[in-house]
Amino acid sequence: MFYQSPLRTITLIAALCFLAIYASFGSYFAREIVIEIIILAILAISLDFCAGFGGMVSLCHGAMMGIAAYFYGMMSVKLGWGLTASAGIGLAAAVIFAxxxxxxxxxxxxxxxxxxxxxxxxxxxxxxFRWRWLGGDDGMGGMRRFDLSAWGVNLNDGLIFTFWALGILLLVYILSALLLRSGFGRSLSGIHANEGRMQALGINTATIRTQAMAFSGLMAGLAGILAAQHTFYISPELLVWTLSGEVLLVVILGGIGTLVGPIIGAILLVLMKHSISAYTDYWHIFVGLVLIFAVLSGGRGIFGQGEYWWQKYMRGQHA
Amino acid sequence: MKRFFAGLLVVLTLLNGGVVRADTKVGLLLPNTGVLAALGTAISEGFLLALDEAGRSDEFTLITEDTEIKPAIGLAKARKLVYQDEVDVIVGVVSSGVLGALRDFIHGAETPLIVANAGNNHATGRDCSPYIMRVSFSNGQINRPIGTWLAEQGVKTAYTLAADYAAGHQMIESFGKAFTDGGGTIIGSEFTPFGQTKDFSAYLTKAQAAGADAIFVFYAGSEAINFVKQYHSFNIKTPLYGSGFLTSPLYVEAQGDAAIGVIAALHYLPTLDTPENKIFVDAYRKKYGTIPSEYAVQGYDAALSLMAAVDAGGNSRAALAQNLPKIRYTGPRGPLRIDPKTNNIIQNIYIYDTVRKNGVLTQKRLATIPGVRDDAAGCKM
Amino acid sequence: MQNVAMDVSFWILQCLNALQYAMLLFLLSVGLTVIFGLLNFVNLAHASLYMLGAYLGISLAALTGSFWWALLIAPLLVMGIGAGLYFTLIARLRTAGPMNQVLVTFGLIFVFLDLVRIGWGDIALGLAAPPALSGTLHFLGINYPSYRLFIIGLGGTVMAGMWFILARTQIGAMIRASVENTDMAAALGIDVSRLFFLVFCCGCALAGLAGVAAAPILSATTTMGITILIPTMIVVVIGGLGSLEGAILGSLIIGFIDVFGAVLMPSFSALLTYALLAAVLVWRPHGLIAARG
Incomplete structure (x- = not known):
């Protein structure tokens, strides 16, 4: 079951503020890093939604993201559709696939x-990878960002785009939280806990699982369109399974089944990767060790562990 | 106070021999991790060696960024180099995919890029840019000469194999066209799943059964090692030809005797008997303990061109973009210059055989095709 | 008539190619699947042990000057590494649930990847087949590399040996009993944890053996572990986790699909194994031969 506890709200706000401040006062590359974090965090929330609450540990979230990005690129660049319509098609493709x-x-x-x-x-x-028309392994460029000049917003400005992405991250979080608190979310958690019992209760678990994956696909799709608009370029690496593995790593690192943990995990992984790779090319070894440590130290993840201690402390206070 | 410092600066400059040499900021954009890491290492070794030999290492500030093999990451890193580090020039790019991703950005940012590997034909063809100079090779440049040469040797039919990705298709297309124009026939062709195929036995058996006069392939890296060894172990009688990356000096030792007799084409051989190459090979061996590969020479020439361009007109982005295409000199691989029509290098292509001499595998030159240049292929500067 | 003979020998060759690939997959997947069957442990680092086997084998061959010593010693070294892993991580994770096991061993893959890069560099390394097996053998009207025949023989021997141990020896009976029901086996006086350790070590040694055996054909690269992980997992999952027969069946299916896919429909060959995996799982969610009822 999902609860939006005060601790989670505070952590969410703190994380978003950190990203906003880092992007506002940091260098050019700080904004790049923040957007990388946001895209990874959206993917990780999307994975946490079905893995942490529905028990469906998927290794195709990268593919969901990539499909949305590719359909967005295909419609807008190759077929000349409008950006909004293209984004709609991209999201639809990801939802259908998922x-x-x-x-x-x-x-x-x-x-x-x-x-x-x-x-x-x-x-x-x-x-x-093999689709020559879409550039094959070379990928394709020419993607554009939404034109919001009617509202006086210029997404081609790096900082504004970063805040736009932050807004999408917040939106994804709120949508997931609302959905998890609904009857649908309770059914999903019920399936995770005991699928047989839910079936005995007359619930069509296959439908719930399908819907959960489809919603997860929608969020991953948003990450995909954001990624395409951010770099103006897409390539098949977006879909490869190791990227999905990295997303899983983020979820575990931050705390599975907490929804806010994945954001913390994304911040930590991206910052760690960049700071270590400044010194050595052998950053995989650190990522591996951190992952092993995260699991061995209880598997709750950074946020999950903090929350666990906090709850223990609070219970001690009340007793 | 300000004036005092300005005066001091003038004095110091005069003491320095009157030359103000502002540092040139170079972004080295290479894969340091992933399957292409070894290529990135060789290129940066060659680059550093050239600066070192010229005694000008202090004059160039290097900022290294890892592209892995991911176009999107390569693009993000290039943006960082241009916007944050404000480099004067970017050097590197190993994979064609990364080059494709960079093209529009480099063109728009008007920052010169010296390509030190990626052979994508389009980068100096239909997608060419005055800001993209290539000192390595184009996929077509390497493969056309051996297609023509093979037809001249009286080979009538060929069967081709290559890894199924953009570079593989370009290499095979260029070869096929030249071979067919020379009077040969391609009787069969297959592309193997890239990065997944480790065992080529099924394809080798098929190629053998096709009964062509020659098998022509493009593979690089570990795929090349595996392909050559497996070809040898099947004792196939049809002779094997390929793009030179097939038996690159970088990994020919891993292939062992299997590489002997494989005939391939490349833009550099460490055994070239020229004074420029002797100096280069000795210096490289002294510094790194191994024979240089074509990748190392690409890095070396990138640095030589860069230094020459800086000397010609300073290190502003515009001056470098203007002067880099005018470079011409004789380097380890022979005479080379940049083609003003495409900004691709014009260089010799060597057709060679791998032989064992004094216990080590080495390259024996069979033919030299001088001054190979690509046609403009839709390039408008 | 000539053409028919050509055709027949062509298909015999392709069958041998498929069989040889299947045997290599079998050597890898059998350790993985038996460890899962017995310990209920998904050890993704199995693929790293395969890579270590290849690299250690190459170094040992250079050191001793003989492929055969490498083939003998490298698996033992890998077994030692496996034993070290068992005491530091695996034993601790026995009850941690499959998700945590997958994650920790996935982390190990990263660690081993960089350790190998530090130790042996980024350039792929080759290993020459032993002189006795470097030629081709002529039979049934075809020429086939002796070394590949050796791999087929090696796989077949291991297969037969495994079957014999499991079906005909006391220790095999103990293993089967423990796979069936661990608590019951322990109640019957079987030292289950020692048995687990033994089986784990043997599985690791087999991964090392596969690494050395593969090196002369596939050479050693830093990505070989991650690359082989997917087909191996596919074999194990298609066959049914924990089942020896499943590993045999899965290896043969993937070996033949891979080779004949490349021959008959090359444009789709990259997709075929994934499509097959998806189809099998949709049709039989626990693989073709489920280990437990």
Whole structure:
């Protein structure tokens, strides 16, 4: 079950403020880093939604993101559609892909589910890697950002785009939190806890799982369109399974099933990667060690562990 | 006070011999991690060696950024170099995908880029830019000469194999066109899944059964090592030809005897018998303990061109972009210059055979095709 | 007539290619699957051990001057590394749930990746096949590399040995009993944790063996672990986690799909194994041969 506790609200606000301040007062590259964090955080919230609350640990979230980015690029650059319509098509494509994966894998669980999602993700990757019309492995450029000049907003300004992305991150968080608090969210958590019981209660668990994946796909799709607009460039690396693995790492690092943890995880991973790679090319080893440490120290993740201590402390206060 | 410092500066400058040499900021954009990391290392070694030999290391501030092999990351790093570090010039780029991603940005930012590997034909063809200079090679430049040469040797039919990605297709297309123009016929062609294929036995068996006079392939890195060894182990009678990356000095030792007799084309051989190359090979061996590869020479020439361009007109972005295409000199790989029509290098292509001499694998030059240049192919500066 | 003979030998060659790839996959997947069956542990670092096997094998071959010593010693060294992992991490994670096991061993892949880069560099390394096996063998009207035949033989021997141990020996009976029901086996007086350790070590040694055996054909690269991880996991998952027969069946299916996909429909060959994996899981969510009822 998901609760938007005061601690979570405070952490969320603190994280968003940190990102906003870092982007406002940092150098050019600080803004790049902030957007990288935001995109990863949206993906991680999207994964936490289905993995942390629905038990569906997917390795195809990168593919969901990439599909949205590619359809956005295909419609707007290759077919000359409007940007909003293209973004709609991109999101729809991600939702349909994610929904199909969710529907087909509804009976599969555990490591088999991980492998099945990996298979679907890699199929999508292979298709875009080989699709010459969309640039194949070279990728394609020419993406544009939304034109909001009617509202006096120029997204081509780096700082404004960063705040726009922050807004999307907040939107994704609020949407997920609302959905998880609804009856749908309770059913999803119920399936995670005991699928058999939910079926006995007459709930069509396959439908719930499909819907959860589809919603997750929508959020991953938003990350994809943001990524395409940010770099003006997309390539098949967006879809490859190791990226999905990185997203999973972020969720675990921050705290699975906490929704705000993934944002903390994304901040930590990206900052760690950049600060270590400034000194050595062997940054994988640190990421690996941190991951091992995160799991061995209880598996709650940074935010999860903090929350656990906090709750223990509060209980001690009341007793 | 201000005037005092200004005066001091003038005095110091005069003491320095009257030359004010502001530092040139260079962004080195290379893969330091991932499957292409070894290429990135070789290029930066060559680059550093050239600065070192000229005694001008202090004059160039290097800022290194890792592109991995991801176009989007490469683009983000290039933006960082231009906007934050405000570099005067960017050097590097190994994968064609990264080059494709950088093209529009470099063109718009009017920051010169010296390409030290990526061979994508379009970068100096239909997508060319006055700010993109290539001192390495183009995919077509390497493969056309060997197509023509092979046809001249009386080879009538060929079967081609390559990794299934953009560079693989460009290499094979260029070869095929030249070979067909020379009177040969391509009787079969296959592209193998890139990065996934480690065992080529199924394709080798197919190529053998096709019964062509020659097998022509493009593979690089670990795929090249595996392909050559597996070709050898199957004892296939059809002779093997390829782009020179197939038996690159960088990893020919890993192929061992299997590389002997493979004929390939490349823009540099460490065994070239010229004074420029002797100096380069000795210096490289002294500094790094190994024979230089074509990747190292690309880095070396990138630095030589850069230094020459700085000397010609200073280190502003505009001056570098203007002077880099005028570079011409004789380097380790022979005479080279930049083609003003495309900004691609004009250089010799060597056709060579790998042989064992005094216990080590080395390259024996069979033919030299001098001054190979690409046609404009839609390039409008 | 000539053409028919050509055709037949062509297909025999392709079958051998498929069989050889299948055997390599089997050597890798069997350790993974038996460890899962017995310990309920998903060890993704198995792929790193395979990579270490190849690199250690190459260094040992250079050191001793003989491929055969490398083939013998490298798996033992890898087994030692595996034993170290067992005491530091694996034993501790036995009850931590599959998700945590996947994550920790995924972290290990990163660690080993960079350790190998630091130790052996970024350039791919090759290993020459032993002189006795460097030629080709002529039979059934075809020429086939002796070394590849050796791999087929090696895989077949391990397969037969595994079957014999599991089906005909006391320790095999103990392993089977423990896979079936760990608590019951412990109640019957089987030292389950020692058995686990033994099986884990053997699995690691097999991964190392596969690494050395593969090096002369596939050479050693820093990405070889991550690259082989996917097909190995596919084999294990298609076959059914924990099942020896499943590993055999899965290896053969993937080996043949891969080779014949490349021959018959090359444009789709990159997609085929993934499509097959998805299809199998949708049809049978626990793999073709489920280890437990």
């Amino acid at each position: 929904g199909c994966v969710g529907w087909v894998t509804a009976r599969i669980s555990g490591i088999f589910f991980i492998m099945a999602t990996l298979a679907f993700g890699q199929m999508a990757y292979t298709i875009f």
